[in-house]
Amino acid sequence: MTERGVVGSKRAVGTASGGVGSSGRRRADLPQLPAPLGTESRWDLLRWPVLNAVLRSRWPQLLVRVAALAGFLIAVLTGLLGTPVGNHNLGIVLVWIAWWTIMMLVALPFFGRGWCSICPIPMPGEWLQHGALLTPRRNGAGLKRAWPARFKNIWLQNGAFSAVAVCSAVVLTQPRITAVVLLAFLFVAIGTSLVYERRAFCRYLCPVGGFIGLYAQLAPVAIRVKNKATCAAHTEKSCYRGSADGAGCPWMLYPGALAKNTYCGMCMECVRTCPHDNIALTLRPFGADLRSPAGRRLDEAFKGFIMLGAAMVYSAVMLGPWGDLKMAAYDIGSARWLAYAFAVLVFINGVLPGLFLGAVSAGRALAGSTQTVKRSFIAFSYALVPLGLMAWIAFSLSFVFASISYLWPTMSDPFGVGWNLFGTAHATWQPYLTRSVPTMQALVLVVGFTSSAVTAHRIGAEEHEQRAALLQAAPVIVYCFLITASLMGLLIA
Amino acid sequence: MKRSRVITTALVLALGAGVIAFAPLPGASAKPANRHFRVEASAFKYTPATIRVNAGDHVTIDLVSTDVVHGLYVDGYDVSVTADPGRTASLSFVANRTGMFRLRCSVTCGAMHPFMIGKLHVGRNDLLWRALVLTLFAGLAGILLARVREVRQ
Numbered sequence A: 001m002t003e004r005g006v007v008g009s010k011r012a013v014g015t016a017s018g019g020v021g022s023s024g025r026r027r028a029d030l031p032q033l034p035a036p037l038g039t040e041s042r043w044d045l046l047r048w049p050v051l052n053a054v055l056r057s058r059w060p061q062l063l064v065r066v067a068a069l070a071g072f073l074i075a076v077l078t079g080l081l082g083t084p085v086g087n088h089n090l091g092i093v094l095v096w097i098a099w100w101t102i103m104m105l106v107a108l109p110f111f112g113r114g115w116c117s118i119c120p121i122p123m124p125g126e127w128l129q130h131g132a133l134l135t136p137r138r139n140g141a142g143l144k145r146a147w148p149a150r151f152k153n154i155w156l157q158n159g160a161f162s163a164v165a166v167c168s169a170v171v172l173t174q175p176r177i178t179a180v181v182l183l184a185f186l187f188v189a190i191g192t193s194l195v196y197e198r199r200a201f202c203r204y205l206c207p208v209g210g211f212i213g214l215y216a217q218l219a220p221v222a223i224r225v226k227n228k229a230t231c232a233a234h235t236e237k238s239c240y241r242g243s244a245d246g247a248g249c250p251w252m253l254y255p256g257a258l259a260k261n262t263y264c265g266m267c268m269e270c271v272r273t274c275p276h277d278n279i280a281l282t283l284r285p286f287g288a289d290l291r292s293p294a295g296r297r298l299d300e301a302f303k304g305f306i307m308l309g310a311a312m313v314y315s316a317v318m319l320g321p322w323g324d325l326k327m328a329a330y331d332i333g334s335a336r337w338l339a340y341a342f343a344v345l346v347f348i349n350g351v352l353p354g355l356f357l358g359a360v361s362a363g364r365a366l367a368g369s370t371q372t373v374k375r376s377f378i379a380f381s382y383a384l385v386p387l388g389l390m391a392w393i394a395f396s397l398s399f400v401f402a403s404i405s406y407l408w409p410t411m412s413d414p415f416g417v418g419w420n421l422f423g424t425a426h427a428t429w430q431p432y433l434t435r436s437v438p439t440m441q442a443l444v445l446v447v448g449f450t451s452s453a454v455t456a457h458r459i460g461a462e463e464h465e466q467r468a469a470l471l472q473a474a475p476v477i478v479y480c481f482l483i484t485a486s487l488m489g490l491l492i493a
Numbered sequence B: 001m002k003r004s005r006v007i008t009t010a011l012v013l014a015l016g017a018g019v020i021a022f023a024p025l026p027g028a029s030a031k032p033a034n035r036h037f038r039v040e041a042s043a044f045k046y047t048p049a050t051i052r053v054n055a056g057d058h059v060t061i062d063l064v065s066t067d068v069v070h071g072l073y074v075d076g077y078d079v080s081v082t083a084d085p086g087r088t089a090s091l092s093f094v095a096n097r098t099g100m101f102r103l104r105c106s107v108t109c110g111a112m113h114p115f116m117i118g119k120l121h122v123g124r125n126d127l128l129w130r131a132l133v134l135t136l137f138a139g140l141a142g143i144l145l146a147r148v149r150e151v152r153q
Helices: A003-008 A049-056 A058-081 A090-118 A123-130 A155-166 A175-195 A200-205 A207-216 A228-233 A269-273 A298-319 A323-330 A335-367 A373-381 A384-412 A437-461 A466-491 B002-022 B126-152
Strands: A042-044 A221-225 A279-283 B034-042 B045-047 B050-053 B058-065 B070-074 B079-083 B088-094 B099-104 B117-122
Touching: A049 A058, A049 A269, A058 A090, A058 A175, A090 A175, A090 A207, A090 A221, A090 A384, A123 A175, A155 A200, A155 A207, A155 A298, A155 A335, A175 A200, A200 A207, A207 A298, A207 A384, A221 A228, A269 A279, A298 A323, A298 A335, A298 A373, A298 A384, A298 A466, A323 A335, A323 B045, A335 A373, A335 A466, A373 A437, A373 A466, A384 A437, A384 A466, A384 B099, A437 A466, A437 B126, A466 B126, B002 B126, B034 B050, B034 B070, B045 B117, B050 B058, B058 B070, B058 B079, B070 B088, B079 B088, B099 B126
Parallel strands: B034 B058, B050 B117
Antiparallel strands: A042 A279, A221 A279, B034 B045, B058 B088, B070 B079, B070 B099, B099 B117
16 A cells, blocks of 8 residues: 555544544544554644645745744844844844744754744845745746855855854844844845845855754654655656746755755745645654664764854853853954854864764774764764754753843833833843753753764664664763763753 | 563653652751852953852852942842942842852843853752763663664564
8 A cells, every 4th residue: 555545544534433432522523633654653734724724825924924024124123223232122132032042942843944934034035036925936036046066065054153153242242243144144145046046045055044954853843745656757846846836946855855854944835836735744753864874964964063062162151150251252353252263163163073083983993883984973973963952952941041031121122222112111130940940951951862872872773783783872972971961061060 | 562561661761760860869968157258240250250158058148340230140049139330239048949050140231241140059969960860871761762662673
């Protein structure tokens, strides 16, 4: 029986007998849950009519994106024109506290690249490129050139994030700098859309998109095809090339071969363009993509180190008691900042991967691996993905709950000039959950380490049987434990 | 039978995790005392940046600002004080909760104000040690469960 056949089976959506369920209602009257797809325990959320309608229609997505764009513009305007005091300026609070909270604690862990599907930054460029606000047309503006082959990777994103990271103390606290950075993203996105095809900015340049993609591999939702044979037989490939119903995949992917979330922006274009209704929005276990050895790359490996290292650095600078370190991070251009920036870049791009290489080499020696060092290094680096995401969540918990109360006064006085639009301008600062946050951070890190340890073991098992697999993974697991202990030292000790 | 093995293993491991998380830890308790600290606040740092006391101590902190208005809020205790430039303001409380608690500046004092942080250590930080042991235990448990499931499959 084909995957499609399983989906279409009556038994897959409820017993035909019509017996009474445990709730007392007849089984036929109970809500019909999506049927599992194929041999994997995945559920197609698009089988729910309401959700299907909302995601297929362009209007809900557009409205959410317009709201996001409005928030973006508010952040820019308040940044440029408002008070230079960061926590009194809505731009700073909106972006680095409110948006960051939603991103790190909700969007990324549970929806992967869900944010990308509503991100406002590529919108103006897309409108120009498509020549329309809704259904794309073929006569839009721009040269639509292919992205250069040698840059079809995320090294540029790695570099961009590293650059922002060493300047983060200023970016996160200076409203005008935040506004300039946001505008830079916007204009680069527009320029990219006018020269290159599709969402090249999002795929290859966006500093945020790089780490979102990495951690999206853990997300419990994914866009996948229901039946690959249907795709193989469909010669038009409208999900990739586009049709009257919509654009070809903006992320330059072919859904029929999609195996990981890393580069799928969940824009829903393929759902709209597929004439055979062969696209599913599947619900699946966390971390499913990490089980697949396909598509592992060195640039993604280094993204993992950069993000893990940045979480540690941010924890030390922003949550640590070392005032001199904060001033070094803030005083851009000074000698001490140069020393700080150099140290950070060496740490995240040299020390962390170097130590990891040592761990991988030790594991190879213990297990007698015949794979190349490079291949093993790349493969085992994916074990760091769960720990990296959890490190960022743990850091964010402390930062966010201590600062979210700045949102109330700044909403009433967005420019910090004395307004009181909603009567909350004089609300005093109040940190939340200060007693509970350390425990939450500890639990989050425990989950991250556990998931990383299991992943490392699985990766070892790809080449070896049980004992050898454990031997090969052991040094990597020790590495992860040391990172976890360091983070605990920074966050809860 | 094999499914029950997975369940049994999971239950045993969960019990172990519970013991690590909640079992009382041995430790000597010091006699409560009055502790007095002078803390200087300036340009996004406290000096000293870290304060250590024993559980039950009556703690008094004299906050002295050396540049602009600064505050000092104690996480977990929900007490705070504000000091004007060149002046001293005092804060007193009984340190009846153990662990590490961040000291935060509670008054906007400049760009890095949200990150102006010190630390108060009260007694032994049990959370840290429990978390480290639980980390090791959970990691091993995760691998064990994964292997048991693989054998079952």
